[in-house]
Amino acid sequence: MTVKVYERILDLFEAEGIDTIFGIPDPNFVHLFHLADERGWNVVSPHHEESAGFMAEAVSRMTGKAAVCIGTLGPGMANMAGAMMCAKVENSPVIFLGGQRARITEQRVRRGRIQFVKQSGLLEPSVKYAASIEYADQTDEIIREGLRKALTGVPGPVYIEYPSHVIQEELDVAAPLPPHRYRLVGQTAGQDKIDEAAELIRQAKQPVLLVGHGVHTSRAGASVKELADLMACPVVQTSGGTSFIEGLEDRTFPYGFSPSAVEAVVQSDLCLAIGTELGEPVHYGRGRHWLANEAVRKWVLIEQDPTAIGVNRPIDVPLVGDLRAVVPQLSAALKNTPRAATPELARWIEQDATRLAELAESAPSGMSPVHPARLVVEATKDFPADGILVRDGGATTIFGWTYTQCKPHDVVWNQNFGHLGTGLPYAVGASVADGGERPVLLITGDSSFQFQIAELETAARLKLPLVTVVAVDYAWGLEVGVYKRTFGQGSRETAVHWSKETRLDKVAEGFGCYGEYVDTDAEIAPAIKRAFASGKPGVIHVAVDPKANSEEMPSYDEFRTWYAEGMQ
Known part of the structure; x- marks a missing residue:
């Protein structure tokens, strides 16, 4: 089929289940915005490009998918830079599309060019991948590489720009590929490691589930609930993972701020960490509340990025893969041998409920x-x-x-x-x-x-x-x-x-x-x-x-x- 570059960009995003775009339309983007609206996308124009980036990040968190926002060349992308840095640190897969003037403008030896700066070099340190669609027939490979980078390993933002002369060019292309045809989707952990982790869980007397931000942003609550039921243990929230999983509300305690969480951590002999970097707010999993029992505590970490294993603390059993695929693997391994409930769990639940009630009363x-x-x-x-x-x-x-x-x-x-x-x-x-x-x-x-x-x-x-x-x-x-x-x-x-x-x-x-x-x-x-x-x-x-x-x-x-x- 013959399509314009801007049409193809929308086609490629639709293949990923993306149907929302944020940005302020300018001449580079009006055709793309117009077509997205015709196709029934959510097309939202905020009042500031930084807001567009934050809105897109929120969509990513709520859908478990990549999200898209657009900034006009020059000042638009300058405004968006803060949201880009935020998405990088928050591990949010946002695709930032930026307009740019025709490359002949960049290559001319001139001063005083209007609304122009070499954007890519300025923005590259804030993203996982930065590229430019210089030729129309690069559209598929660059958009797919952007999605691949954004969603593989530690998720994060990417920046893709295209010079103004490219967006209206035509392509003769086949139907877009589904995601599994061009990037790794649903990566599972090796069965040997799954079996090893399951055995550690069976042997544990006081395990805890440490649940982070990634459980919410991957929309994996239901599968984590199934695993938590099999483990019959307390759920400790990181400060970033403060969404409550349906059905686990009563036994979910915030790390550091709930005495129940502190007791559960101090007494634990195994920690299964899911969707967390084990960063400063949890003292890297080795300081403060973790110091007690450190000599005997085992660690199982579900992590999509193999280079993150063992960085902040030693890990006994790394389960490398997408937590949306790995958590069900672990549940399957434990299905026929569920644990009896941790003896202190009922007391911790009552203690935490009492804490909240007392706070409401004493405020x-x-x-x-x-x-x-x-x-x-x-x-x-x-x-x-x-x-x-x-x-x-x-x-x-x-x-x-x-x-x-x-x-x-x-x-x-x-x-x-x-x-x-x-x-x-x-x-x-x-x-x-x-x-x-x-x-x-x-x-x-x-x-x-x-x-x-x-x-x-x-x-x-x-x-x-x-x-x-x-x-x-x-x-x-x-x-x-x-x-x-x-x-x-x-x-x-x-x-x-x-x-x-x-x-x-x-x-x-x-x-x-x-x-x-x-x-x-x-x-x-x-x-x-x-x-x-x-x-x-x-x-x-x-x-x-x-x-x-x-x-x-x-x-x-x-x-x-x-x-x-x-x-x-």
Whole structure:
């Protein structure tokens, strides 16, 4: 068949099950955007290219597939660079397509060229693969190589650009190949290693499942649930893997922040780690809480990238492959020999439930402005498990780790890179991926929210069921705390405060959203309910106590151990 290059690009993405694209159309891309819309794709144009990248990343997390966004040449790709770096650190397979001027422009000896910079060399360090479609008949090989790189080993972003003269050229090509014909799909582990791991699990008296971010982004919850049932052991969440697997909510405990998790780790004689890099937030699996029992504890790691085995700590049995394929292999090996439940499991479940209830009870109430711990409790206490919870912010997220009362199956936040301002674009992208069916709750700080606040209009235009609860202290709350700890109470806090005339609920109304101002805790849950009932995206401006926000962050000492050089 004869097709234009832009048509072929869409064909190749459709073969991967991709049907959503984010970006701001410019002359290089209008034909591609127009055709994608005709084909029934979700075509979303945000207000900033960085938001487009974050939205695409959220789609990838919610679908387990690669996602696509587009940036115009020059400034568009400059705007997208932050999202590119974020996707690299968050291990998100996002395909960034960039426009470029015709190559003759690049090769001319000229000064003062308009909207032009050599992009590929600038962006290459932030991606797994960077390439340019210089000739029309390279389209298949470069797009496929981009997808291959993005989805093989540790997932990550790629950058592909094409000069403006290439996009309209014609190709005579066959139908696109299915993914399994040109890249490794569903890689399994060797049966010898599966048998070895299964035997270690059978022999273990106190195993734990350490579940990370990759379980959520690969959409492997159901198969991990089957394995967890056969192991009959506690599930310990990494700080990045905070989505709760359906059916495992009661025995899933956050590492470092739950006494049940700490006890389970300390007493464990085997750890099966799935979908995690074993990075700083879990002390590389060998420091802090892991020190006890280190001499006897066995480690089984399911990891797609063979070069990652043994990097952060020794591994007894590596299971190299796609966790979506390897976890069912391990379950099959254990099917006829399920373990009896760990004796302490029932007590840990009760202990953790008591912990959450006590936190809800003890979070300071009756204050105006609201205590940030109480904000989190009130905002999350009625949120359903099938909703999508999005986090953003510094101090606000730290309060959220401890005080969140709900256990949603989809939690999206920027854990590894710590990029503020991702929350609203993530929420929009997650809702687009979900088809706007489930409620989306974003809990964020005012500093983070204002990074990409223009995307409220995008949410309103798409009529998304999205409510944002903003903890407003009119400051960079985390940084205020740093000033206080560094220089003492009463010291000058430079460049971290702004006008208390700011009203984010009024800004939301200006974008066509529902807005409400709250300064007492009793009003928070009803305001959220009214926002969801309005049929519009909503913003609840919650005035929080600035002193508590900067000085009373819970588990802050635990959080600091992630960064303390030499302590791990």
